[in-house]
Amino acid sequence: MSSPTPRAAKTVLAAVLTAAALTAPQAVQSAQAADNPYERGPAPTQQSIEAARGPFATAQTSVPASAVSGFGGGTIYYPTSTAEGTFGAVAVAPGFTADQSSMAWYGPRLASQGFVIFTINTLSRYDQPDSRARQLGAALDYLTRSSGVRSRIDATRLGVMGHSMGGGGSLEASEDRPQLQAAIPLTPWDTQKNFSDVRVPTMIIGAQSDAVAPVSSHAEPFYESIPASSEKAYLELAGAGHTAPNSSNTTIAKYSISWLKRYIDNDTRYDQFLCPAPRASTISEYRDTCPNS
Template sequence: MPSWSHARPKTALTAVAAFAALTSVTAVTSPAHADSNPFQRGPAPTEASVSAQKGPFATAQVNVPAGSGDGFNDGTIYYPTDTSQGTFGAIAVMPGFLSPQDWIRWYGPLLASQGFVVMTLDSKGFVDSPSSRGDQLLAALDYLTTKSKVVDRIDTSRLGVVGWSMGGGGALESSYDRPSLKADVALAPWHVGLEQSKITVPSMIIADDGDWLAPTGSFAKPFYNGIPDTTNKALIELKNANHFTFTGYNKNIAKYAVSWLKRFVDNDNRYDQFLCPKPATNNEISQSEATCPLH
Protein backbone atom coordinates (compact mmCIF):
# COMPACT_ATOMS: atom_id res chain seq x y z
CA MET A 1 0.00 0.00 0.00
CA PRO A 2 2.72 2.58 0.88
CA SER A 3 4.60 1.92 -2.38
CA TRP A 4 1.37 2.24 -4.39
CA SER A 5 0.48 5.55 -2.78
CA HIS A 6 3.86 7.01 -3.67
CA ALA A 7 3.89 5.65 -7.21
CA ARG A 8 0.33 6.76 -8.15
CA PRO A 9 1.00 10.53 -8.12
CA LYS A 10 3.98 10.06 -10.43
CA THR A 11 1.94 7.96 -12.84
CA ALA A 12 -0.92 10.41 -12.72
CA LEU A 13 1.44 13.30 -13.34
CA THR A 14 2.87 11.53 -16.37
CA ALA A 15 -0.64 10.90 -17.72
CA VAL A 16 -1.61 14.53 -17.19
CA ALA A 17 1.53 15.68 -18.98
CA ALA A 18 0.82 13.35 -21.90
CA PHE A 19 -2.78 14.57 -22.12
CA ALA A 20 -1.63 18.16 -22.03
CA ALA A 21 0.82 17.49 -24.86
CA LEU A 22 -1.91 15.81 -26.91
CA THR A 23 -4.28 18.70 -26.25
CA SER A 24 -1.60 21.13 -27.31
CA VAL A 25 -1.09 19.30 -30.61
CA THR A 26 -4.83 19.16 -31.20
CA ALA A 27 -5.18 22.87 -30.46
CA VAL A 28 -2.53 23.61 -33.06
CA THR A 29 -3.73 21.27 -35.79
CA SER A 30 -7.50 21.76 -35.57
CA PRO A 31 -7.55 25.46 -36.46
CA ALA A 32 -5.15 24.77 -39.32
CA HIS A 33 -7.61 22.20 -40.69
CA ALA A 34 -10.55 24.59 -40.22
CA ASP A 35 -8.64 27.36 -41.97
CA SER A 36 -7.61 25.20 -44.94
CA ASN A 37 -10.38 26.91 -46.93
CA PRO A 38 -10.47 30.60 -46.01
CA PHE A 39 -13.61 31.11 -48.12
CA GLN A 40 -15.79 28.59 -46.27
CA ARG A 41 -18.83 30.31 -44.79
CA GLY A 42 -21.60 28.97 -42.59
CA PRO A 43 -22.21 25.67 -40.80
CA ALA A 44 -21.84 22.22 -42.33
CA PRO A 45 -24.59 21.77 -44.93
CA THR A 46 -27.36 19.19 -44.78
CA GLU A 47 -29.98 18.04 -47.27
CA ALA A 48 -32.49 20.22 -45.43
CA SER A 49 -30.26 23.30 -45.27
CA VAL A 50 -29.35 23.40 -48.97
CA SER A 51 -32.99 22.85 -50.00
CA ALA A 52 -34.44 25.45 -47.64
CA GLN A 53 -35.93 28.75 -48.71
CA LYS A 54 -33.75 30.50 -46.14
CA GLY A 55 -30.18 29.68 -45.11
CA PRO A 56 -28.31 30.31 -41.85
CA PHE A 57 -27.41 33.98 -42.41
CA ALA A 58 -29.65 36.92 -41.49
CA THR A 59 -29.89 39.34 -44.42
CA ALA A 60 -30.63 42.94 -45.30
CA GLN A 61 -31.23 44.68 -48.62
CA VAL A 62 -30.59 47.96 -50.39
CA ASN A 63 -32.24 49.27 -53.54
CA VAL A 64 -30.13 50.30 -56.52
CA PRO A 65 -32.00 52.89 -58.63
CA ALA A 66 -31.54 53.16 -62.38
CA GLY A 67 -28.52 55.31 -63.18
CA SER A 68 -26.50 54.14 -60.17
CA GLY A 69 -23.94 52.48 -62.42
CA ASP A 70 -23.01 51.96 -66.04
CA GLY A 71 -24.23 49.14 -68.23
CA PHE A 72 -27.26 47.91 -66.29
CA ASN A 73 -30.70 49.16 -65.33
CA ASP A 74 -31.74 48.93 -61.69
CA GLY A 75 -31.68 46.23 -59.04
CA THR A 76 -31.76 45.14 -55.43
CA ILE A 77 -28.79 44.04 -53.34
CA TYR A 78 -29.26 41.37 -50.68
CA TYR A 79 -26.41 40.67 -48.29
CA PRO A 80 -25.58 38.85 -45.04
CA THR A 81 -25.56 41.14 -42.02
CA ASP A 82 -22.84 39.06 -40.33
CA THR A 83 -19.41 40.71 -40.56
CA SER A 84 -17.56 38.25 -38.31
CA GLN A 85 -16.69 35.72 -41.03
CA GLY A 86 -14.95 38.05 -43.46
CA THR A 87 -16.01 38.95 -46.97
CA PHE A 88 -18.40 37.02 -49.21
CA GLY A 89 -18.57 36.03 -52.84
CA ALA A 90 -20.94 38.07 -55.03
CA ILE A 91 -23.64 36.93 -57.47
CA ALA A 92 -25.66 38.86 -60.08
CA VAL A 93 -29.07 37.48 -61.18
CA MET A 94 -30.86 38.30 -64.46
CA PRO A 95 -34.50 37.65 -65.53
CA GLY A 96 -35.66 36.60 -68.99
CA PHE A 97 -37.46 37.95 -72.03
CA LEU A 98 -40.36 40.29 -71.14
CA SER A 99 -39.72 39.52 -67.45
CA PRO A 100 -39.33 41.94 -64.53
CA GLN A 101 -36.94 41.61 -61.62
CA ASP A 102 -39.84 40.45 -59.44
CA TRP A 103 -39.86 37.11 -61.26
CA ILE A 104 -36.32 36.26 -60.12
CA ARG A 105 -36.27 38.29 -56.90
CA TRP A 106 -36.54 35.21 -54.67
CA TYR A 107 -32.99 34.20 -55.56
CA GLY A 108 -31.73 37.31 -53.74
CA PRO A 109 -32.70 36.42 -50.16
CA LEU A 110 -32.18 32.71 -50.87
CA LEU A 111 -28.53 33.09 -51.88
CA ALA A 112 -27.74 35.93 -49.46
CA SER A 113 -28.95 33.80 -46.56
CA GLN A 114 -26.50 31.12 -47.69
CA GLY A 115 -23.56 33.52 -47.52
CA PHE A 116 -23.37 35.58 -50.72
CA VAL A 117 -23.84 39.22 -51.67
CA VAL A 118 -26.50 39.12 -54.39
CA MET A 119 -27.87 41.66 -56.84
CA THR A 120 -31.12 40.88 -58.65
CA LEU A 121 -31.72 42.96 -61.74
CA ASP A 122 -34.22 44.43 -64.11
CA SER A 123 -32.92 44.18 -67.66
CA LYS A 124 -32.34 47.44 -69.54
CA GLY A 125 -35.07 46.44 -71.97
CA PHE A 126 -37.64 43.67 -71.73
CA VAL A 127 -36.60 42.31 -75.15
CA ASP A 128 -32.82 42.47 -74.62
CA SER A 129 -30.91 39.60 -76.22
CA PRO A 130 -29.04 37.01 -74.13
CA SER A 131 -25.75 38.61 -75.18
CA SER A 132 -26.93 41.99 -73.90
CA ARG A 133 -28.14 40.40 -70.66
CA GLY A 134 -24.72 38.80 -70.23
CA ASP A 135 -23.10 42.22 -70.55
CA GLN A 136 -25.53 43.63 -67.99
CA LEU A 137 -24.71 40.85 -65.52
CA LEU A 138 -21.02 41.68 -65.77
CA ALA A 139 -21.73 45.41 -65.45
CA ALA A 140 -23.73 44.72 -62.28
CA LEU A 141 -20.82 42.71 -60.84
CA ASP A 142 -18.48 45.59 -61.67
CA TYR A 143 -20.80 47.97 -59.84
CA LEU A 144 -21.12 45.63 -56.86
CA THR A 145 -17.36 45.33 -56.47
CA THR A 146 -16.40 48.99 -57.01
CA LYS A 147 -19.22 51.43 -56.20
CA SER A 148 -21.98 49.71 -54.25
CA LYS A 149 -22.77 50.38 -50.62
CA VAL A 150 -21.70 46.84 -49.72
CA VAL A 151 -18.36 46.76 -51.54
CA ASP A 152 -16.52 46.23 -48.25
CA ARG A 153 -18.42 42.97 -47.73
CA ILE A 154 -17.34 41.44 -51.06
CA ASP A 155 -14.34 39.36 -52.04
CA THR A 156 -13.85 40.72 -55.54
CA SER A 157 -12.00 37.60 -56.67
CA ARG A 158 -15.04 35.34 -56.10
CA LEU A 159 -17.88 36.24 -58.46
CA GLY A 160 -20.67 34.34 -60.19
CA VAL A 161 -23.81 34.81 -62.27
CA VAL A 162 -27.31 33.33 -62.33
CA GLY A 163 -29.97 33.83 -64.98
CA TRP A 164 -33.34 32.50 -66.11
CA SER A 165 -34.54 31.99 -69.69
CA MET A 166 -32.77 34.60 -71.85
CA GLY A 167 -31.11 35.61 -68.60
CA GLY A 168 -29.86 32.02 -68.35
CA GLY A 169 -28.42 32.35 -71.82
CA GLY A 170 -26.95 35.61 -70.60
CA ALA A 171 -25.32 33.86 -67.64
CA LEU A 172 -23.58 31.44 -70.00
CA GLU A 173 -22.60 34.36 -72.23
CA SER A 174 -21.08 36.10 -69.19
CA SER A 175 -18.96 33.02 -68.53
CA TYR A 176 -17.76 33.01 -72.14
CA ASP A 177 -16.92 36.71 -71.95
CA ARG A 178 -15.25 36.64 -68.53
CA PRO A 179 -13.46 33.34 -67.78
CA SER A 180 -12.36 34.66 -64.37
CA LEU A 181 -15.88 34.08 -63.02
CA LYS A 182 -16.01 31.25 -60.49
CA ALA A 183 -19.42 29.80 -61.44
CA ASP A 184 -22.63 30.26 -63.36
CA VAL A 185 -26.12 28.80 -62.95
CA ALA A 186 -28.28 28.88 -66.07
CA LEU A 187 -32.00 28.26 -65.42
CA ALA A 188 -34.04 27.05 -68.42
CA PRO A 189 -31.54 28.92 -70.60
CA TRP A 190 -32.37 30.31 -74.06
CA HIS A 191 -29.68 31.51 -76.44
CA VAL A 192 -28.91 31.33 -80.14
CA GLY A 193 -25.29 31.54 -81.27
CA LEU A 194 -23.69 30.76 -77.90
CA GLU A 195 -20.06 29.61 -78.19
CA GLN A 196 -20.33 27.15 -75.33
CA SER A 197 -17.31 25.16 -76.54
CA LYS A 198 -15.08 27.91 -75.14
CA ILE A 199 -16.67 28.11 -71.68
CA THR A 200 -14.24 27.23 -68.90
CA VAL A 201 -16.29 28.55 -65.95
CA PRO A 202 -18.02 25.82 -63.86
CA SER A 203 -21.55 25.74 -65.27
CA MET A 204 -24.74 24.35 -63.74
CA ILE A 205 -27.73 24.13 -66.09
CA ILE A 206 -31.15 23.46 -64.56
CA ALA A 207 -33.93 22.71 -67.04
CA ASP A 208 -37.46 21.30 -66.92
CA ASP A 209 -39.31 18.55 -68.73
CA GLY A 210 -42.37 20.62 -69.67
CA ASP A 211 -40.67 23.57 -71.35
CA TRP A 212 -42.12 24.73 -74.68
CA LEU A 213 -40.24 28.04 -74.66
CA ALA A 214 -36.74 26.62 -74.12
CA PRO A 215 -37.04 22.83 -74.52
CA THR A 216 -34.23 20.88 -72.89
CA GLY A 217 -33.45 19.01 -76.10
CA SER A 218 -33.06 22.23 -78.08
CA PHE A 219 -31.22 24.38 -75.55
CA ALA A 220 -30.09 23.04 -72.15
CA LYS A 221 -28.84 19.65 -73.37
CA PRO A 222 -26.90 21.00 -76.39
CA PHE A 223 -25.41 23.71 -74.17
CA TYR A 224 -24.30 21.06 -71.67
CA ASN A 225 -22.90 18.78 -74.37
CA GLY A 226 -21.08 21.67 -76.01
CA ILE A 227 -19.27 22.82 -72.89
CA PRO A 228 -15.91 21.00 -72.79
CA ASP A 229 -15.64 17.97 -70.53
CA THR A 230 -12.56 19.61 -69.01
CA THR A 231 -14.92 22.21 -67.52
CA ASN A 232 -16.89 21.33 -64.40
CA LYS A 233 -20.48 21.14 -65.61
CA ALA A 234 -23.83 19.65 -64.64
CA LEU A 235 -27.34 19.36 -66.07
CA ILE A 236 -30.44 18.74 -63.96
CA GLU A 237 -33.88 18.44 -65.58
CA LEU A 238 -36.78 18.91 -63.17
CA LYS A 239 -39.70 16.53 -63.59
CA ASN A 240 -43.29 17.80 -63.87
CA ALA A 241 -41.99 21.36 -64.16
CA ASN A 242 -42.19 24.11 -66.77
CA HIS A 243 -40.43 27.29 -67.86
CA PHE A 244 -42.07 29.34 -65.12
CA THR A 245 -41.22 26.95 -62.28
CA PHE A 246 -38.06 29.04 -61.91
CA THR A 247 -39.96 32.20 -60.90
CA GLY A 248 -40.71 30.92 -57.38
CA TYR A 249 -39.13 28.83 -54.68
CA ASN A 250 -38.51 25.20 -55.55
CA LYS A 251 -36.48 22.97 -53.26
CA ASN A 252 -34.50 21.33 -56.07
CA ILE A 253 -33.64 24.62 -57.72
CA ALA A 254 -32.46 25.87 -54.34
CA LYS A 255 -30.50 22.69 -53.59
CA TYR A 256 -28.52 22.55 -56.81
CA ALA A 257 -28.02 26.29 -57.32
CA VAL A 258 -26.83 26.79 -53.74
CA SER A 259 -24.60 23.71 -53.80
CA TRP A 260 -22.99 24.69 -57.11
CA LEU A 261 -22.29 28.27 -56.05
CA LYS A 262 -20.99 27.23 -52.62
CA ARG A 263 -18.76 24.62 -54.21
CA PHE A 264 -17.18 26.87 -56.82
CA VAL A 265 -17.52 30.46 -55.58
CA ASP A 266 -16.56 29.49 -52.02
CA ASN A 267 -14.42 26.49 -53.04
CA ASP A 268 -16.33 24.58 -50.36
CA ASN A 269 -16.08 20.86 -51.00
CA ARG A 270 -18.55 20.13 -48.20
CA TYR A 271 -21.15 20.58 -50.96
CA ASP A 272 -19.73 17.90 -53.26
CA GLN A 273 -22.08 15.40 -51.62
CA PHE A 274 -25.11 17.09 -53.24
CA LEU A 275 -23.56 17.18 -56.71
CA CYS A 276 -21.61 13.95 -57.16
CA PRO A 277 -22.37 11.27 -58.01
CA LYS A 278 -24.89 12.86 -60.33
CA PRO A 279 -28.45 12.90 -58.95
CA ALA A 280 -30.51 9.80 -59.66
CA THR A 281 -33.65 10.12 -61.71
CA ASN A 282 -36.78 9.94 -59.57
CA ASN A 283 -40.22 11.51 -59.27
CA GLU A 284 -38.61 14.98 -59.10
CA ILE A 285 -35.69 14.71 -61.55
CA SER A 286 -36.21 13.37 -65.06
CA GLN A 287 -32.55 13.39 -66.15
CA SER A 288 -29.14 14.50 -64.95
CA GLU A 289 -25.57 14.70 -66.20
CA ALA A 290 -22.35 15.80 -64.50
CA THR A 291 -18.60 15.71 -64.88
CA CYS A 292 -17.86 13.87 -61.66
CA PRO A 293 -15.65 13.94 -59.74
CA LEU A 294 -15.51 17.71 -59.52
CA HIS A 295 -12.12 19.40 -59.77
Protein backbone atom coordinates (compact mmCIF):
# COMPACT_ATOMS: atom_id res chain seq x y z
CA MET A 1 0.00 0.00 0.00
CA SER A 2 1.37 3.44 -0.93
CA SER A 3 2.10 6.05 1.73
CA PRO A 4 -0.30 9.01 1.98
CA THR A 5 0.72 12.19 0.19
CA PRO A 6 1.89 15.13 2.38
CA ARG A 7 -1.39 16.95 1.66
CA ALA A 8 -3.43 13.88 2.66
CA ALA A 9 -1.37 13.42 5.83
CA LYS A 10 -2.01 17.05 6.81
CA THR A 11 -5.72 16.58 6.19
CA VAL A 12 -5.83 13.52 8.45
CA LEU A 13 -3.85 15.30 11.16
CA ALA A 14 -6.15 18.31 11.02
CA ALA A 15 -9.18 16.07 11.37
CA VAL A 16 -7.67 14.34 14.42
CA LEU A 17 -6.82 17.65 16.10
CA THR A 18 -10.26 19.07 15.38
CA ALA A 19 -11.95 16.00 16.87
CA ALA A 20 -9.74 16.25 19.95
CA ALA A 21 -10.57 19.95 20.36
CA LEU A 22 -14.28 19.25 20.14
CA THR A 23 -14.27 16.38 22.62
CA ALA A 24 -11.87 17.93 25.15
CA PRO A 25 -14.43 20.33 26.71
CA GLN A 26 -16.93 17.49 26.96
CA ALA A 27 -14.30 15.35 28.68
CA VAL A 28 -13.52 18.17 31.12
CA GLN A 29 -17.23 18.66 31.86
CA SER A 30 -17.69 14.93 32.41
CA ALA A 31 -14.70 14.84 34.75
CA GLN A 32 -16.03 17.81 36.72
CA ALA A 33 -19.47 16.20 36.99
CA ALA A 34 -17.87 13.01 38.23
CA ASP A 35 -15.86 14.98 40.80
CA ASN A 36 -18.98 16.68 42.15
CA PRO A 37 -22.34 15.03 41.44
CA TYR A 38 -24.15 17.84 43.30
CA GLU A 39 -23.44 20.69 40.87
CA ARG A 40 -26.70 22.13 39.59
CA GLY A 41 -27.09 24.69 36.84
CA PRO A 42 -24.60 26.45 34.57
CA ALA A 43 -21.32 28.02 35.65
CA PRO A 44 -22.08 31.12 37.74
CA THR A 45 -21.30 34.73 36.91
CA GLN A 46 -21.75 37.99 38.80
CA GLN A 47 -24.82 38.56 36.65
CA SER A 48 -26.32 35.14 37.41
CA ILE A 49 -26.03 35.45 41.20
CA GLU A 50 -27.39 38.99 41.15
CA ALA A 51 -30.35 38.13 38.92
CA ALA A 52 -33.85 38.17 40.35
CA ARG A 53 -34.31 34.61 39.06
CA GLY A 54 -31.90 31.77 38.41
CA PRO A 55 -31.91 29.11 35.67
CA PHE A 56 -34.52 26.79 37.21
CA ALA A 57 -38.26 27.18 36.72
CA THR A 58 -40.02 26.93 40.09
CA ALA A 59 -43.37 26.15 41.64
CA GLN A 60 -44.69 26.49 45.18
CA THR A 61 -47.05 24.68 47.49
CA SER A 62 -48.66 25.76 50.75
CA VAL A 63 -48.40 23.64 53.88
CA PRO A 64 -51.14 24.39 56.44
CA ALA A 65 -50.32 24.28 60.12
CA SER A 66 -52.97 21.59 60.56
CA ALA A 67 -50.99 19.23 58.32
CA VAL A 68 -47.77 19.29 60.35
CA SER A 69 -46.48 19.13 63.90
CA GLY A 70 -43.62 20.92 65.59
CA PHE A 71 -43.92 24.14 63.58
CA GLY A 72 -46.60 26.34 62.03
CA GLY A 73 -46.67 25.25 58.41
CA GLY A 74 -45.40 27.43 55.58
CA THR A 75 -44.67 27.51 51.86
CA ILE A 76 -42.36 25.23 49.87
CA TYR A 77 -40.66 26.62 46.75
CA TYR A 78 -38.96 24.08 44.49
CA PRO A 79 -37.45 23.58 41.02
CA THR A 80 -39.98 21.94 38.71
CA SER A 81 -37.44 19.74 36.90
CA THR A 82 -35.24 17.07 38.44
CA ALA A 83 -33.44 16.33 35.19
CA GLU A 84 -30.14 17.23 36.87
CA GLY A 85 -30.93 15.22 40.01
CA THR A 86 -32.20 15.95 43.49
CA PHE A 87 -31.63 19.22 45.34
CA GLY A 88 -30.44 20.44 48.71
CA ALA A 89 -33.11 21.98 50.95
CA VAL A 90 -33.19 24.98 53.29
CA ALA A 91 -35.70 25.89 56.01
CA VAL A 92 -36.13 29.63 56.65
CA ALA A 93 -37.53 31.07 59.90
CA PRO A 94 -38.98 34.57 60.44
CA GLY A 95 -38.19 36.93 63.30
CA PHE A 96 -40.01 37.88 66.49
CA THR A 97 -43.70 38.76 65.88
CA ALA A 98 -43.31 38.09 62.12
CA ASP A 99 -44.60 35.30 59.91
CA GLN A 100 -43.39 33.63 56.74
CA SER A 101 -44.53 36.53 54.57
CA SER A 102 -41.54 38.53 55.83
CA MET A 103 -39.23 35.90 54.28
CA ALA A 104 -41.26 35.11 51.18
CA TRP A 105 -38.86 36.74 48.71
CA TYR A 106 -36.18 34.15 49.50
CA GLY A 107 -38.42 31.33 48.23
CA PRO A 108 -38.49 31.82 44.45
CA ARG A 109 -35.14 33.60 44.32
CA LEU A 110 -33.18 30.80 45.98
CA ALA A 111 -35.27 27.93 44.57
CA SER A 112 -34.61 29.17 41.05
CA GLN A 113 -30.90 28.69 41.71
CA GLY A 114 -31.43 24.99 42.44
CA PHE A 115 -32.68 24.49 46.02
CA VAL A 116 -35.89 23.47 47.75
CA ILE A 117 -36.75 26.38 50.07
CA PHE A 118 -39.25 26.16 52.94
CA THR A 119 -40.31 29.47 54.51
CA ILE A 120 -42.06 28.59 57.74
CA ASN A 121 -44.45 30.03 60.25
CA THR A 122 -43.60 29.46 63.88
CA LEU A 123 -46.01 28.04 66.44
CA SER A 124 -46.22 31.46 68.05
CA ARG A 125 -45.03 34.83 66.79
CA TYR A 126 -43.32 35.24 70.18
CA ASP A 127 -41.25 32.03 70.14
CA GLN A 128 -37.67 32.48 71.34
CA PRO A 129 -34.57 31.36 69.38
CA ASP A 130 -34.31 27.95 71.05
CA SER A 131 -37.90 27.17 70.05
CA ARG A 132 -37.30 28.45 66.53
CA ALA A 133 -34.27 26.16 66.29
CA ARG A 134 -36.42 23.14 67.09
CA GLN A 135 -39.04 24.28 64.61
CA LEU A 136 -36.46 24.64 61.85
CA GLY A 137 -35.45 21.04 62.56
CA ALA A 138 -39.07 19.89 62.50
CA ALA A 139 -39.56 21.65 59.17
CA LEU A 140 -36.54 19.90 57.66
CA ASP A 141 -37.82 16.57 58.94
CA TYR A 142 -41.20 17.21 57.34
CA LEU A 143 -39.58 18.25 54.06
CA THR A 144 -37.47 15.13 53.76
CA ARG A 145 -39.85 12.54 55.23
CA SER A 146 -43.45 13.56 54.57
CA SER A 147 -43.76 16.44 52.13
CA GLY A 148 -44.98 16.09 48.58
CA VAL A 149 -41.55 17.20 47.32
CA ARG A 150 -39.49 14.77 49.39
CA SER A 151 -38.46 12.80 46.30
CA ARG A 152 -36.82 15.97 44.94
CA ILE A 153 -34.61 16.41 48.01
CA ASP A 154 -31.26 14.95 49.00
CA ALA A 155 -31.75 14.57 52.75
CA THR A 156 -27.99 14.66 53.35
CA ARG A 157 -27.71 18.22 52.01
CA LEU A 158 -29.71 20.54 54.25
CA GLY A 159 -29.37 24.05 55.61
CA VAL A 160 -31.11 26.68 57.73
CA MET A 161 -31.65 30.43 57.51
CA GLY A 162 -33.52 32.86 59.70
CA HIS A 163 -34.04 36.51 60.53
CA SER A 164 -33.57 38.11 63.96
CA MET A 165 -34.74 35.52 66.52
CA GLY A 166 -35.02 33.18 63.55
CA GLY A 167 -31.35 33.94 62.92
CA GLY A 168 -30.54 33.05 66.51
CA GLY A 169 -32.63 29.95 65.92
CA SER A 170 -30.54 29.02 62.89
CA LEU A 171 -27.37 29.27 64.99
CA GLU A 172 -28.90 27.09 67.72
CA ALA A 173 -30.15 24.64 65.10
CA SER A 174 -26.55 24.36 63.86
CA GLU A 175 -25.49 23.39 67.37
CA ASP A 176 -28.28 20.83 67.61
CA ARG A 177 -27.71 19.38 64.13
CA PRO A 178 -24.00 19.39 63.27
CA GLN A 179 -24.81 17.33 60.16
CA LEU A 180 -26.30 20.42 58.49
CA GLN A 181 -24.33 21.66 55.52
CA ALA A 182 -24.90 25.42 55.84
CA ALA A 183 -26.45 28.13 58.01
CA ILE A 184 -27.15 31.80 57.25
CA PRO A 185 -28.33 33.86 60.26
CA LEU A 186 -29.70 37.22 59.08
CA THR A 187 -29.31 40.15 61.51
CA PRO A 188 -29.48 37.50 64.24
CA TRP A 189 -30.69 38.13 67.78
CA ASP A 190 -30.08 35.80 70.71
CA THR A 191 -29.38 36.03 74.43
CA GLN A 192 -26.87 33.21 73.95
CA LYS A 193 -23.57 34.70 72.83
CA ASN A 194 -21.25 31.70 72.63
CA PHE A 195 -21.54 29.40 69.63
CA SER A 196 -18.20 27.67 70.00
CA ASP A 197 -19.86 24.30 69.38
CA VAL A 198 -20.95 25.28 65.87
CA ARG A 199 -19.18 23.31 63.14
CA VAL A 200 -21.71 23.95 60.37
CA PRO A 201 -20.40 26.33 57.66
CA THR A 202 -22.02 29.61 58.73
CA MET A 203 -22.35 33.02 57.07
CA ILE A 204 -23.66 35.66 59.46
CA ILE A 205 -25.18 38.72 57.79
CA GLY A 206 -25.33 41.76 60.07
CA ALA A 207 -26.57 45.31 59.49
CA GLN A 208 -24.34 48.29 60.27
CA SER A 209 -27.14 50.45 61.68
CA ASP A 210 -29.11 47.70 63.42
CA ALA A 211 -30.65 49.18 66.58
CA VAL A 212 -32.59 46.02 67.55
CA ALA A 213 -29.71 43.53 67.38
CA PRO A 214 -26.62 45.77 67.27
CA VAL A 215 -23.78 43.98 65.54
CA SER A 216 -21.45 44.79 68.45
CA SER A 217 -23.54 42.69 70.83
CA HIS A 218 -25.04 40.12 68.47
CA ALA A 219 -23.73 39.35 64.98
CA GLU A 220 -20.06 40.12 65.66
CA PRO A 221 -19.67 38.18 68.93
CA PHE A 222 -21.66 35.31 67.42
CA TYR A 223 -19.20 35.19 64.53
CA GLU A 224 -16.13 35.48 66.75
CA SER A 225 -17.35 32.67 69.03
CA ILE A 226 -17.50 30.16 66.16
CA PRO A 227 -14.12 28.38 65.99
CA ALA A 228 -11.63 29.69 63.44
CA SER A 229 -11.25 26.11 62.25
CA SER A 230 -14.84 26.19 61.00
CA GLU A 231 -15.93 27.60 57.67
CA LYS A 232 -17.45 30.95 58.55
CA ALA A 233 -17.99 34.42 57.18
CA TYR A 234 -19.32 37.73 58.48
CA LEU A 235 -20.92 40.17 56.05
CA GLU A 236 -22.14 43.55 57.29
CA LEU A 237 -24.65 45.51 55.21
CA ALA A 238 -23.57 49.15 54.94
CA GLY A 239 -26.03 51.61 56.49
CA ALA A 240 -28.72 48.96 56.83
CA GLY A 241 -31.12 48.39 59.71
CA HIS A 242 -32.53 45.34 61.44
CA THR A 243 -35.31 44.68 58.93
CA ALA A 244 -33.09 44.79 55.83
CA PRO A 245 -33.45 41.00 55.32
CA ASN A 246 -37.24 41.35 55.05
CA SER A 247 -37.10 43.00 51.63
CA SER A 248 -35.57 41.81 48.38
CA ASN A 249 -31.87 42.59 48.63
CA THR A 250 -29.33 41.78 45.94
CA THR A 251 -26.34 41.72 48.31
CA ILE A 252 -28.04 39.28 50.67
CA ALA A 253 -29.19 37.15 47.76
CA LYS A 254 -25.91 36.89 45.87
CA TYR A 255 -23.82 35.91 48.90
CA SER A 256 -26.51 33.61 50.31
CA ILE A 257 -26.66 31.84 46.95
CA SER A 258 -22.88 31.56 46.86
CA TRP A 259 -22.69 30.21 50.42
CA LEU A 260 -25.47 27.66 49.93
CA LYS A 261 -24.04 26.54 46.59
CA ARG A 262 -20.56 26.19 48.03
CA TYR A 263 -21.49 24.23 51.13
CA ILE A 264 -24.78 22.45 50.39
CA ASP A 265 -23.84 21.59 46.81
CA ASN A 266 -20.07 21.48 47.40
CA ASP A 267 -19.83 23.62 44.26
CA THR A 268 -16.36 25.15 44.15
CA ARG A 269 -17.37 27.29 41.17
CA TYR A 270 -18.75 29.72 43.76
CA ASP A 271 -15.49 30.13 45.71
CA GLN A 272 -14.66 33.15 43.55
CA PHE A 273 -17.50 35.16 45.12
CA LEU A 274 -16.54 34.39 48.73
CA CYS A 275 -12.77 34.59 48.88
CA PRO A 276 -10.91 36.89 48.63
CA ALA A 277 -13.28 39.16 50.52
CA PRO A 278 -15.81 40.87 48.27
CA ARG A 279 -15.66 44.66 48.01
CA ALA A 280 -18.80 46.65 47.37
CA SER A 281 -20.38 49.90 48.50
CA THR A 282 -23.22 47.87 50.04
CA ILE A 283 -20.80 46.01 52.35
CA SER A 284 -19.30 47.88 55.32
CA GLU A 285 -17.29 44.93 56.59
CA TYR A 286 -16.48 41.39 55.55
CA ARG A 287 -14.52 38.77 57.45
CA ASP A 288 -14.03 35.09 56.79
CA THR A 289 -11.70 32.17 57.34
CA CYS A 290 -11.21 31.73 53.58
CA PRO A 291 -10.97 27.95 54.04
CA ASN A 292 -11.02 27.28 50.31
CA SER A 293 -8.38 29.76 49.20
